[in-house]
Amino acid sequence: MQTLKVDLGERSYPIYIGEGLLDQPELLAPHIAGRQVAIVSNETVAPLYLERLSKTLGAYSVLPVVLPDGEAHKNWETLQLIFDALLTARHDRRTTVVALGGGVIGDMAGFAAACYQRGVDFIQVPTTLLSQVDSSVGGKTGINHPLGKNMVGAFYQPNAVLIDTTSLKTLPARELSAGLAEVIKYGLICDKPFLAWLEDNMQALRALDSVALTEAIRRSCAAKAAVVGADERESGVRATLNLGHTFGHAIETHMGYGVWLHGEAVAAGTVMALEMSMRLGWIDQPARDRGIRLLQDAGLPVVPPQEMTPAHFMEHMAVDKKVLDGRLRLVLLRQLGEAVVTDDYSTEILQATLAADYRAIVAQL
Numbered sequence: 001m002q003t004l005k006v007d008l009g010e011r012s013y014p015i016y017i018g019e020g021l022l023d024q025p026e027l028l029a030p031h032i033a034g035r036q037v038a039i040v041s042n043e044t045v046a047p048l049y050l051e052r053l054s055k056t057l058g059a060y061s062v063l064p065v066v067l068p069d070g071e072a073h074k075n076w077e078t079l080q081l082i083f084d085a086l087l088t089a090r091h092d093r094r095t096t097v098v099a100l101g102g103g104v105i106g107d108m109a110g111f112a113a114a115c116y117q118r119g120v121d122f123i124q125v126p127t128t129l130l131s132q133v134d135s136s137v138g139g140k141t142g143i144n145h146p147l148g149k150n151m152v153g154a155f156y157q158p159n160a161v162l163i164d165t166t167s168l169k170t171l172p173a174r175e176l177s178a179g180l181a182e183v184i185k186y187g188l189i190c191d192k193p194f195l196a197w198l199e200d201n202m203q204a205l206r207a208l209d210s211v212a213l214t215e216a217i218r219r220s221c222a223a224k225a226a227v228v229g230a231d232e233r234e235s236g237v238r239a240t241l242n243l244g245h246t247f248g249h250a251i252e253t254h255m256g257y258g259v260w261l262h263g264e265a266v267a268a269g270t271v272m273a274l275e276m277s278m279r280l281g282w283i284d285q286p287a288r289d290r291g292i293r294l295l296q297d298a299g300l301p302v303v304p305p306q307e308m309t310p311a312h313f314m315e316h317m318a319v320d321k322k323v324l325d326g327r328l329r330l331v332l333l334r335q336l337g338e339a340v341v342t343d344d345y346s347t348e349i350l351q352a353t354l355a356a357d358y359r360a361i362v363a364q365l
């Protein structure tokens with residue numbers, strides 16, 4: 001097992017990474033204060049892992065809360081089901097909410113923990129690659145609004161993150177690829193050598209090679225922990241973790257939550273960010289193409305939806321959380337491995353990026 005730390009003073013917490021950690025009560029016990037634990041999961045993950053985790057937490061009174069599965073359920077109605085269950089079972093302020101599932105479950109369970117009786121303890125047990133490398137770390141919690149992704153939420157850090165890498169064995173290939181989009185993101189924004197490592201190891205990752213996966217998870221979590229430790233509430237460098245997300249969130253909202261997976265939308269959005277960085281003269285064409293090829297090798301879509309016009313993108317991007325005083329800030333690349341958050345671009349270049357022929361760009365690779 002490997003242990004990383006998210007360094008946030010008195011709110012610091014460990015990230016445990018390893019095989020079979022779901023069965024190790026001694027890792028969770030130090031992070032549970034009371035006798036009550038609510039395991040929040042969904043209809044897909046619960047049949048796979050809920051019984052196991054409940055057994056591991058056998059010393060506590062365990063309340064299972066099983067939600068409907070999917071991004072389309074990341075909303076008020078589903079959040080309410082968590083509060084209903086906690087209140088019906090008389091969970092008090094010393095309860096611990098444990099999120100068992102992917103990023104949708106983690107974001108919702110975390111938000112519920114932030115709100116329930118004004119805040120109770122919370123542990124992340126992520127079971128998708130995306131949640132293991134990104135969403136379980138850093139304390140962004142929340143739900144979607146029909147007008148925009150993650151528009152209602154709170155920064156609320158977990159007490160611990162427990163990553164059992166063997167849970168990835170049951171993950172569908174499409175979901176694994178979605179997680180790889182966020183892994184590639186770390187290489188693009190802050191770790192150029194990691195890009196080369198990913199190019200060398202992409203096939204092993206997609207074949208669920210446990211050594212390669214553990215290394216990708218460790219390196220991703222280390223990058224995320226460093227960024228979050230430096231800027232917990234996104235007043236600066238944390239916004240770089242949003243590479244590809246301004247365009248990607250527009251795709252998710254426009255297409256209907258769940259039609260494009262978050263990681264898929266981020267992948268196509270990252271291609272758009274690469275294209276815009278090239279049009280600004282910051283990266284050259286070989287660098288752009290290298291990024292696109294890596295996303296493609298990960299099994300991800302690299303062309304935005306054909307039905308989305310520049311006007312559609314502009315409409316959705318207007319509610320992005322990086323808009324300040326009406327001006328949209330974008331995460332772009334100065335070079336591979338170095339991201340910037342900037343509003344220093346011309347409208348013409350943004351419009352040209354939105355209108356670019358991505359099918360032609362991909363065809364020439």
Ligand SMILES: NC(=O)c1ccc[n+]([C@@H]2O[C@H](COP(=O)([O-])OP(=O)(O)OC[C@H]3O[C@@H](n4cnc5c(N)ncnc54)[C@H](O)[C@@H]3O)[C@@H](O)[C@H]2O)c1
Nearest residue numbers: 044102103104105127128130131134135140167170171262
């Ligand atoms: N809070 C953050 O910092 C942050 C970061 C990135 C993404 N997110 C959010 O995370 C969400 C995406 O997360 P996701 O990609 O994990 O999607 P998800 O939570 O929808 O999980 C993907 C699918 O895999 C299933 N699943 C989960 N674990 C499984 C397993 N081990 N075996 C088989 N099936 C399994 C789920 O039931 C679901 O159907 C989005 O809502 C996104 O906005 C949040």
Ligand SMILES: O=C(O)C(=O)C[C@@H](O)[C@H](O)[C@H](O)COP(=O)(O)O
Nearest residue numbers: 134138140149150238241242245321
């Ligand atoms: O942790 C962060 O900060 C991120 O931006 C990570 C992203 O991968 C993630 O999708 C996040 O939920 C996006 O945040 P948002 O503030 O743009 O909704």
Ligand SMILES: [Zn+2]
Nearest residue numbers: 182245262266
């Ligand atoms: Zn993301």
